[in-house]
Amino acid sequence: MFRKLLSYDEAKLVLNQNYCAKPLGTERVNLSKAHGRVLAQNVVSSLDIPPFSRSTVDGYAIKAADSFGASEEQPVSFTFCGHVAIGEPPKAVVKQGLAAEIVTGAPLPEGADAVVMVEQTNRQGDTVYVHRPVSATENVMAAGSDIKKGETVLERGRFLGSREIGVLAAVGLVEVEVYLRPRVAILSTGAEVVAPGNPLPAGKIYDINAHTLSAAVTESGCESTNLGIVPDEKEELTKALQKALESSDAVITSGGVSVGPKDFTPNVVDSLGKPGVIISGVAVKPGKPITIAIVDNKPVFSLPGNPTSSLFMYRVFVHPVLAKLAGRPEEDLPKVCAVAAQKMFPARGRRTFVMVNLSYGKDGKLFVSPVPTGLSGAITTLSKADGFVEISEKQQFVDVGKEITVYLFGKLTKPKTS
Amino acid sequence: MFRKLLSYDEAKLVLNQNYCAKPLGTERVNLSKAHGRVLAQNVVSSLDIPPFSRSTVDGYAIKAADSFGASEEQPVSFTFCGHVAIGEPPKAVVKQGLAAEIVTGAPLPEGADAVVMVEQTNRQGDTVYVHRPVSATENVMAAGSDIKKGETVLERGRFLGSREIGVLAAVGLVEVEVYLRPRVAILSTGAEVVAPGNPLPAGKIYDINAHTLSAAVTESGCESTNLGIVPDEKEELTKALQKALESSDAVITSGGVSVGPKDFTPNVVDSLGKPGVIISGVAVKPGKPITIAIVDNKPVFSLPGNPTSSLFMYRVFVHPVLAKLAGRPEEDLPKVCAVAAQKMFPARGRRTFVMVNLSYGKDGKLFVSPVPTGLSGAITTLSKADGFVEISEKQQFVDVGKEITVYLFGKLTKPKTS
Numbered sequence: 001m002f003r004k005l006l007s008y009d010e011a012k013l014v015l016n017q018n019y020c021a022k023p024l025g026t027e028r029v030n031l032s033k034a035h036g037r038v039l040a041q042n043v044v045s046s047l048d049i050p051p052f053s054r055s056t057v058d059g060y061a062i063k064a065a066d067s068f069g070a071s072e073e074q075p076v077s078f079t080f081c082g083h084v085a086i087g088e089p090p091k092a093v094v095k096q097g098l099a100a101e102i103v104t105g106a107p108l109p110e111g112a113d114a115v116v117m118v119e120q121t122n123r124q125g126d127t128v129y130v131h132r133p134v135s136a137t138e139n140v141m142a143a144g145s146d147i148k149k150g151e152t153v154l155e156r157g158r159f160l161g162s163r164e165i166g167v168l169a170a171v172g173l174v175e176v177e178v179y180l181r182p183r184v185a186i187l188s189t190g191a192e193v194v195a196p197g198n199p200l201p202a203g204k205i206y207d208i209n210a211h212t213l214s215a216a217v218t219e220s221g222c223e224s225t226n227l228g229i230v231p232d233e234k235e236e237l238t239k240a241l242q243k244a245l246e247s248s249d250a251v252i253t254s255g256g257v258s259v260g261p262k263d264f265t266p267n268v269v270d271s272l273g274k275p276g277v278i279i280s281g282v283a284v285k286p287g288k289p290i291t292i293a294i295v296d297n298k299p300v301f302s303l304p305g306n307p308t309s310s311l312f313m314y315r316v317f318v319h320p321v322l323a324k325l326a327g328r329p330e331e332d333l334p335k336v337c338a339v340a341a342q343k344m345f346p347a348r349g350r351r352t353f354v355m356v357n358l359s360y361g362k363d364g365k366l367f368v369s370p371v372p373t374g375l376s377g378a379i380t381t382l383s384k385a386d387g388f389v390e391i392s393e394k395q396q397f398v399d400v401g402k403e404i405t406v407y408l409f410g411k412l413t414k415p416k417t418s
Numbered sequence: 419m420f421r422k423l424l425s426y427d428e429a430k431l432v433l434n435q436n437y438c439a440k441p442l443g444t445e446r447v448n449l450s451k452a453h454g455r456v457l458a459q460n461v462v463s464s465l466d467i468p469p470f471s472r473s474t475v476d477g478y479a480i481k482a483a484d485s486f487g488a489s490e491e492q493p494v495s496f497t498f499c500g501h502v503a504i505g506e507p508p509k510a511v512v513k514q515g516l517a518a519e520i521v522t523g524a525p526l527p528e529g530a531d532a533v534v535m536v537e538q539t540n541r542q543g544d545t546v547y548v549h550r551p552v553s554a555t556e557n558v559m560a561a562g563s564d565i566k567k568g569e570t571v572l573e574r575g576r577f578l579g580s581r582e583i584g585v586l587a588a589v590g591l592v593e594v595e596v597y598l599r600p601r602v603a604i605l606s607t608g609a610e611v612v613a614p615g616n617p618l619p620a621g622k623i624y625d626i627n628a629h630t631l632s633a634a635v636t637e638s639g640c641e642s643t644n645l646g647i648v649p650d651e652k653e654e655l656t657k658a659l660q661k662a663l664e665s666s667d668a669v670i671t672s673g674g675v676s677v678g679p680k681d682f683t684p685n686v687v688d689s690l691g692k693p694g695v696i697i698s699g700v701a702v703k704p705g706k707p708i709t710i711a712i713v714d715n716k717p718v719f720s721l722p723g724n725p726t727s728s729l730f731m732y733r734v735f736v737h738p739v740l741a742k743l744a745g746r747p748e749e750d751l752p753k754v755c756a757v758a759a760q761k762m763f764p765a766r767g768r769r770t771f772v773m774v775n776l777s778y779g780k781d782g783k784l785f786v787s788p789v790p791t792g793l794s795g796a797i798t799t800l801s802k803a804d805g806f807v808e809i810s811e812k813q814q815f816v817d818v819g820k821e822i823t824v825y826l827f828g829k830l831t832k833p834k835t836s
């Protein structure tokens with residue numbers, strides 16, 4: 001265990017060198033439970049989609065060549081040879097000069113190679129007049145034109161949203177192999193925290209982190225278990241961490257990582273297994289005291305007690321690891337370009353993430369400025385922010401008027417006009 | 419009931435005039451279940467946050483004025499007057515010339531108005547040397563500086579993500595009032611559809627829509643119930659729809675809305691209650707046959723059988739209504755500007771939504787072009803698309819090289835470079 005403050009880039013490197021985050025295994029789930037999961041198999045279609053050539057309109061199935069020369073004035077006449085219903089194998093056979101009535105989605109009958117729309121026909125008894133020529137394949141969706149039998153329709157690692165669920169249903173799958181959801185245990189430490197809903201004695205504050213981190217873990221595609229508040233006591237903390245490691249794939253603690261006399265979380269974590277603590281403080285703001293350990297190939301993230309720092313470090317260091325454990329595809333945060341409305345400075349020697357707000361100027365330009373409060377310990381700083389900007393530890397400042405990238409916390413909901 | 423094809427804008431207007439979508443009621447949920455819900459109350463803090471002035475560093479609590487003139491060469495000496503622990507009311511009282519040892523997060527003791535960082539001090543026995551002057555409030559987070567007692571911290575209608583959960587925990591709430599999740603029933607109609615997992619007889623296709631729509635309903639913040647495939651039979655459809663209306667707040671059917679002889683869904687829906695069908699076909703592409711009814715103040719959306727049309731019409735007409743029923747804040751789809759790499763045409767007289775792909779050109783410009791397949795009935799068209807562009811029914815075409823807005827289906831995951 002070492003106590004050297006790593007740079008942001010070094011910390012990322014050390015983490016990647018000591019721990020290879022990859023999916024934990026797979027399970028089969030029913031299609032109705034697959035939404036929001038990540039595919040752990042390539043999906044190969046065992047059938048053509050559509051399985052047969054289908055009409056895309058209501059009208060008459062004919063041989064296209066028979067309609068040659070048809071016009072409004074000089075319709076070509078066909079002989080009615082039956083009706084093709086949807087969902088049934090067609091009984092009609094379309095020979096030269098014949099026309100079978102067909103509805104949208106019904107299978108093209110044998111012999112036909114096109115469908116003329118009902119609006120371009122006129123039927124009198126068993127005679128069907130066609131007023132416009134059609135070309136072969138017109139108004140027909142050919143068998144296999146959407147998906148071919150044997151085609152890979154979705155690849156391993158694909159996130160299953162509503163559109164992907166549709167592809168699975170199309171090829172008739174009712175079960176699918178997905179990556180296991182990582183189980184993440186969350187512990188709060190510190191003599192000052194009390195669970196919300198209880199009375200608040202003097203000198204105490206409510207435990208925010210257990211709740212924000214639990215919600216964030218869900219957003220990363222994992223299952224969270226809140227193990228509650230652990231007293232500032234070495235033996236109890238050791239026991240709680242051992243239990244957490246036994247029952248989960250990753251552990252997150254918050255609090256107890258500053259340099260106060262009771263901040264012994266890093267020592268306890270380090271004693272639990274090998275290699276132990278690999279990162280002990282990172283030159284970032286907010287979140288400097290973050291400690292990361294690997295214990296018997298499970299990551300243990302010890303985040304600061306400060307709720308903004310804690311949730312922000314989650315986003316920067318924890319989320320990428322958990323997303324990989326969950327098998328999720330790598331995703332950029334949504335971002336926009338905006339013009340700095342204020343000068344912004346990095347904390348000396350630290351990669352600095354400034355929580356910011358966006359607003360439109362009168363000229364329609366998008367401007368960015370730090371969240372007014374400026375209290376780094378404030379939970380409201382984070383909840384009021386639209387996003388953040390990243391300033392290098394080597395940069396002096398971001399000047400007014402400079403265009404910079406703003407990473408967004410969510411969908412941009414119409415920033416206010418100033 | 420009328421059969422006039424409405425324009426896209428008219429259809430939106432008719433829907434809004436006939437149905438006012440608003441939240442269906444509220445319920446109290448535990449903080450641990452509140453993530454992803456929508457707040458139905460203003461949250462007013464019953465306490466100051468932090469509840470007491472706290473030190474933001476490890477160091478010594480002093481009267482700032484006492485440190486005046488301190489320097490590396492000429493430290494000012496203070497007399498140690500005790501330790502302030504975290505989570506406990508301080509026992510020390512800081513009078514002139516005294517310094518109380520304090521840890522990050524601990525309450526500022528009586529008499530002190532600033533904290534000097536431990537790195538800027540040097541202690542020998544009961545004497546504390548301070549090497550730098552501090553100003554009043556330095557390294558102190560004042561009581562109520564984050565949230566003031568009586569302040570409204572979150573407003574009705576706010577979506578509860580991890581950051582908002584943090585604010586609720588901070589003010590000590592363990593239960594919160596949220597809007598009810600609307601219950602949405604989903605029915606598939608059509609003689610041609612078979613549930614995935616079953617063998618596929620000739621002329622049949624798998625039911626895609628029940629699965630895509632169910633996933634989409636979840637994404638809109640509602641609870642979906644899949645009532646399965648209803649045979650193409652008037653009495654059965656009537657019974658199924660009545661049951662659906664009894665047990666849910668909105669109903670979605672798919673299939674059976676074209677003009678085929680068995681497409682009687684609109685007639686059945688219209689017979690169930692007043693005002694009945696208000697929209698019967700819209701001049702859009704894809705999705706023209708969409709039918710919308712209001713039955714005893716519940717919306718019934720009858721979407722086309724074609725899975726791309728169906729899911730796309732869901733996004734355009736159904737999602738906005740369900741999101742309002744769920745109390746969700748209005749949200750723009752994420753969008754980017756891109757240059758048209760191909761000429762794109764609207765279908766004649768119809769508001770046209772073209773499914774598109776994005777790619778970066780060699781010059782770093784973002785280009786947009788229609789999804790190659792171009793089969794509007796193809797489920798793969800939608801699953802392969804990065805987003806869509808909207809072309810007005812009055813526009814002739816979008817020319818190559820023109821910059822246009824692309825609405826994205828999800829987060830943009832690094833478009834390929836061509």
